[in-house]
Amino acid sequence: MKKRILIAAVVVILMSFAAYAALFVAPTESKMGTIQRIFYLHAPSGMVALLSFFVCFVGNLAYVFTRKPKWDWLGVSAAEVGMAFCTVLILTGPIWAHPVWGIWWTWDARLTLTFVLWLLYTSYLLLRTLVEDPDRRALISAIYGIFAFLDVPLVYGSIRWWRTQHPQPVIMGGSGSGLEPTMARVFWFWFLNLVILMIFLIHERYALEAMRGEVQSIEREAEAA
Amino acid sequence: MKNLGSVFAAYVIxxxxxxxxxxxxxxxxxxxxxxxxxxxxTLNRSK
Structure with missing residues (x-):
């Protein structure tokens, strides 16, 4: 318990430093001004959401091949945490877009595919509530999760392959893209912090799922007694 | 400092x-x- 509180405190302190860096250390962008500071939360949240869904995909794939519950627990934990990051991404985007584009939302390839991704993983979590048998639930959701992941490379590639209202990539965008050095340092600091937060949340959520497994085994033991 | 309120709103969200x-x-x-x-x-009591 003490260790858990300590890790949570470290995460909060790191996030506070990151917020300070985004609001006061990073230089003001010349075209968009202050509103561009949302970038340091928005873009890393998107990257970490995709990373969480990749962890979910690995868990789903491993469950299908091994049928070990721990992989199912990892899958659902990563999906839920990915949903939290994806929700932050979808909500902060329009706040940034409105003053810059003059609209809150547009159905371009990047935004639409990200919204579809959010819906796919919402369905993944809903699907799990509909099946009572734990083994059947794990297998059905793992197979569904593998197909849901197909949207992730589409989200990543959408701003590289198609002309969109959403800006072209400034991170890993090839020649002509990139950030001013201080902006880049703040961005990668945010990314690192959010990866730490993701690992912490997946760890916590995994512990919860493991406890659910324990409840089920105690109940089976009680029924047998 | 135009749009500072929106930036804070995004971070608070x-x-x-x-x-x-x-x-x-x-x-x-x-x-x-x-x-x-x-x-x-319950299990211990029933044993």
């Missing part, structure tokens, strides 16, 4: 979502911990 999510996980964990204790006690 981001932090809020992570915080609320963590609280829901912690609450569910605590409730399950209590359920496990209850089940173990």
């Amino acid at each position: 981001g932090w809020g979502i992570f915080f609320i999510y963590y609280i829901t996980v912690a609450r569910r964990t605590a409730a399950l911990g209590e359920q496990i204790e209850r089940l173990k006690n």
Whole structure:
């Protein structure tokens, strides 16, 4: 318990430093001004959401091949945490877009595919509530999760392959893209912090799922007694 | 400092979502911990 509180405190302190860096250390962008500071939360949240869904995909794939519950627990934990990051991404985007584009939302390839991704993983979590048998639930959701992941490379590639209202990539965008050095340092600091937060949340959520497994085994033991 | 309110709103929403999510996980964990204790006690009494 003490260790858990300590890790949570470290995460909060790191996030506070990151917020300070985004609001006061990073230089003001010349075209968009202050509103561009949302970038340091928005873009890393998107990257970490995709990373969480990749962890979910690995868990789903491993469950299908091994049928070990721990992989199912990892899958659902990563999906839920990915949903939290994806929700932050979808909500902060329009706040940034409105003053810059003059609209809150547009159905371009990047935004639409990200919204579809959010819906796919919402369905993944809903699907799990509909099946009572734990083994059947794990297998059905793992197979569904593998197909849901197909949207992730589409989200990543959408701003590289198609002309969109959403800006072209400034991170890993090839020649002509990139950030001013201080902006880049703040961005990668945010990314690192959010990866730490993701690992912490997946760890916590995994512990919860493991406890659910324990409840089920105690109940089976009680029924047998 | 145009749009500073929007920037703060975005960060508050981001932090809020992570915080609320963590609280829901912690609450569910605590409730399950209590359920496990209850089940173990019931099982021990019936033995």
